[in-house]
Amino acid sequence: MKENFAKNNLVYLPKIKIIGVGNCGINAVNTMIEKRISNVDFFVINSDKEILALSMLDESKRIQIGEKITNGLGTGGNPNVGKKAAEESIEKIREIVKGTDILFVINGIAGGTAGAVPLITKLAKEQGAINIVFAVTPAHFEGKRKTEYADKALQKFMDEESCIDSVINVSSERFIELVDRKSTLNDVFNLTNEEISKCIKAFVDIFHGEEGPINLRFNDFKAFFKYVGFTGIGISKIHKFAEYKSAADEVMNDSLIRGSFESAKKVIISINGGRNLMLHSIHEITEEITNKIKNDAEVMLSVQIDKDSLSAGEFKITVITA
Numbered sequence: 514m515k516e517n518f519a520k521n522n523l524v525y526l527p528k529i530k531i532i533g534v535g536n537c538g539i540n541a542v543n544t545m546i547e548k549r550i551s552n553v554d555f556f557v558i559n560s561d562k563e564i565l566a567l568s569m570l571d572e573s574k575r576i577q578i579g580e581k582i583t584n585g586l587g588t589g590g591n592p593n594v595g596k597k598a599a600e601e602s603i604e605k606i607r608e609i610v611k612g613t614d615i616l617f618v619i620n621g622i623a624g625g626t627a628g629a630v631p632l633i634t635k636l637a638k639e640q641g642a643i644n645i646v647f648a649v650t651p652a653h654f655e656g657k658r659k660t661e662y663a664d665k666a667l668q669k670f671m672d673e674e675s676c677i678d679s680v681i682n683v684s685s686e687r688f689i690e691l692v693d694r695k696s697t698l699n700d701v702f703n704l705t706n707e708e709i710s711k712c713i714k715a716f717v718d719i720f721h722g723e724e725g726p727i728n729l730r731f732n733d734f735k736a737f738f739k740y741v742g743f744t745g746i747g748i749s750k751i752h753k754f755a756e757y758k759s760a761a762d763e764v765m766n767d768s769l770i771r772g773s774f775e776s777a778k779k780v781i782i783s784i785n786g787g788r789n790l791m792l793h794s795i796h797e798i799t800e801e802i803t804n805k806i807k808n809d810a811e812v813m814l815s816v817q818i819d820k821d822s823l824s825a826g827e828f829k830i831t832v833i834t835a
Contacts, residue, residue, distance in 0.1 A: 526552075527614035527720055527731045530637075531713060533557040534630055536564050537621030537649050543569045544706035550714050552721040556609050558633070559626060560598045561587035576609060578602035578629060588625025592662060595628030603632065610637040614731065616644050617713055622666035623651040623659035630666075631675035638676035643738050645679045645716075646670060647709050652685040652701075671742060679744040679835065683709060687768050712746050712769060715831040718817070719783055725817035729781065733813055737779055741835035745773030749830045751823060754794045761801040764832045777806050777834035783815040786828040790818060794828065802832060 531553050533542035539557045546555065546569045558576045559565040562585035565575050577585065579598020588594040599606060610616060616637040620630050634644040648667060651659040670677045688705050719729050738744075747767030749760040765774050782799055784790075795816055803812060823829070 524724070525731050528612055529553045529615045529617070529717060530610065530613045531555050531617045531619070532609070532633060534618055534620040534633065535559055535624055535626030538619040539564065539568050540702065541619040541647070541706045541709045545710045545713065546570070548710050548714070550710065550717065552717055558606070558629065560595065561585065576602070576605050578605065588628070591625045592628030592666065595625040596632065599629035599632040603636070606633055607636050610640055610642065613637050613640050613642040616642045617647065617716070618644065619647040619649070619709055621649040623655065623663045627662070627666040631669060631677070635674070635676045643735055644677045645681065645738065645744070646677050647681050647683050647712070649683040649705060650685060652689055673740070678738045679741050681712070681744050681746060681769060683769065691768065708769065711748055715746070715748050715783070718785070719815055722785065722817045723819055725815070727814050727816040729783070729813060729815040737781060737813060737835065741779065743773065745770035745834040747832045751827050751829050753826055754828060757794070757798045757801055760828070760830050761798065761805070764802070764830050765805060770832065770834060773834045774805060775807070777810050779811045779835040780806055781813045781815065781833040783817070783831040784828055785817050785819045785823060787823040787825045788818060788820050789825045790816070790828060798828070798830060802830070
């Protein structure tokens, strides 16, 4: 295993990379850069040179694919062109996934760049990476054709050949339900990007947050995620300890976990608490959540103390289902 250990206690810290693929992925990565998510390497990939220039990353982190086949003008919404563009630029992609332990890919899967995603994840799997894809699906008003493209992309992502361990379905339609009638399309896009950003930060904090009484190690994470298929993730706001029931309800109704809770076979419960987090509080929080999942579900627990972001008596929860 690569030498990537915390200096204080030799805990292995996985190398995490985030690749935004296509216009949707680029926008999501820009949001994460604005949020100053740390301990990750960002990249963006696109066949459209003008869209790629919208990235906030340095040029060395912007990867243009399929220069010959697309002339830098994009895929025309055709996944087959996206696939060929990735194949043309395979060495560029192989270089950026080198040394990856956990790869997050964000892609709007109704477009042509969805065709590039399986090659990216396959190359990362050759490095031994866990591949987690945030698949942003179109809203109904975007038309039947885009919905069909998205359905086909999801099916492809589930093929073992794609080497994708986990797919988080980010439904644009569901986010439209969360905004009011005066909201613009950009409001929905921003909300979607904020949610993806929040989720990826929660993943990263499991490994790069402060050490706590119960820690989830990288090998535990690998065992949990290996080819689990569709995955849900829910995150609560910051609550006081007495509000643990409200926090659990909030997690279970989060837009990216709804519907996966009761049927989950595997569950990660991650609790971040202030400096006086008590055993009794941990017990109440976990019991509230585990009472709502199947009795035979495998449960992994992570408990960390966050002195910087949380005051005494406060906590927040992240729950991941598979």
